[in-house]
Amino acid sequence: MKNVEDIIVKEDTSIWEVLQIIDKSSKQIALVIDKNKKLLGTINDGDIRRALLNNISLNEAVKNIYFKTPTIATINNSKEEIINICRTKKIYQIPIVDDEGNLIGLEILDELISKKTKTNKVILMVGGLGTRLRPLTENTPKPMLKVGNKPILETIVEKFAEYGYINIVMCVNYKSHIIQDYFGDGKEFGVNIEYVLEKQRMGTAGALSLLKEKPTESFFVMNGDLLTNVNFEHLHDFHIANNSIGTMCVREYDFQVPYGVVNIDGTKILSIEEKPTHKFFVSAGIYMLSPEVLQYIPKNKFYDMPTLFEKLINKKQNIISFPLREYWLDIGRMEEYKKANEEYDEVF
Incomplete structure (x- = not known):
């Protein structure tokens, strides 16, 4: 005790x-x-x-x-x-x-009780071109760029394995052989890895239509260019506890207007706000989905997660947000890549 x-x-x-x-x-x-x-x-x-x-x-x-x-x-x-x-x-x-x-x-x-591994699948979207990180990605897929002396994707795999989620599917496209040669079947990393080859770009949701075996229980979907120390068990528990069909991790984003904002009604000025800050929740590229979501995804068609969630909203399905306050970084541009390398040792 x-x-x-x-x-x-x-x-x-x-x-x-x-x-x-x-x-x-x-x-x-x-x-x-x-x-x-x-x-x-x-x-x-x-x-x-x-x-x-x-x-x-x-x-x-x-x-x-x-x-x-x-x-x-x-x-x-x-x-x-x-x-x-x-x-x-x-x-x-x-x-x-x-x-x-x-x-x-x-x-x-x-x-x-003895700790057991989970059977839930983890589906990683790692087929992107990484055009904004060229020339680094001319010969290397973005998820394989090194942060903290190891590929971004390796850190993602390790974090899921840390919580017992070892059944991983990688949806690959651009220079897929580099990813497959590095990870193989996953045994060296303590996980089981399968690959889904996108012959054409399918988007962050479209690739789910190519899965050889459809998940029978809730599963993770995550972009392969993220670094985070979110507790995946908390996300899983939150999804189940709320009886959700789709759970989207969201991140608070602040935007400060660099000017004084004038609120008007017709020609009448009601108030003036000097450089106000607006707060939004944005998608963090991490999701947990229930198997029934797959019926809403068209086959062999480019389809992104925002489009999928819009459809679920229109179908009045129970979808929820999971606010992230843990470390999270989307490595999409050169400045974020540099920041990731500066922060990696302290965070991970």
Whole structure:
């Protein structure tokens, strides 16, 4: 059972402070207690992300966003009973309390049972031309450019394997032999790799129509020119918990207008905002999809993810966003490539 002193918070603790606590801990959860150490509830990464999407300030207290009726176990429950509770409730951490409800510790399911690899497929889109990174990409596909003395794609594979996702499909096109010669069947990297050859460019969603074996459970799709340390298990859990057919990782993007913005009604000036900053959520190039999404993708046709999600919206399917606050960098231009090399050792 885990010691929980490093993840204990109070109702008046700010969301920002809790965020720091969760990030620093490997337990991926914080426990809310009162002054007598009685367990009041829990707060996790998903609770904070939902708060961010609802425009709740990070400076606010967690009082209104934490989960107040968590599943618990007592010091009298056996290991087998605790495992059964976790599996039945589909939870991965469970607080342990005494007979008075006072917090004792935390059990983590993965540590109660032998850790297993996941069967979910990871589909990596690595067929792009990388024209904006020429001349670096004249003889090398962009995902194979080295950042931190290894190809970008190798870091992506390692990060998925770290979370137990080892069944990888690479959709290749431009100079595909370089990728295939380097990774082979994946055994050297602790994963299983299959390849789908795009004879023509298919877009970030169109290549899914070429899969030899259609996934039977939720699967990842990710662009092969990204560096991120997002927790893929959190993304997976978020997708399942929200009963989503398609989950898109989104990143907040700020844009400052370099002029004073004049708000008018007809000819009348209502107000003037000096160099306002506008905030948007943009696609981060990482997705988790349920198998039924595949029916909406045309075969042998160029088709991008934004088009797919627009179709799912029109079909009134349940699609959701997963806001990224972890490190993320799209290596599309030379300045981003240089930045990735400067930051790699510190981040990874």
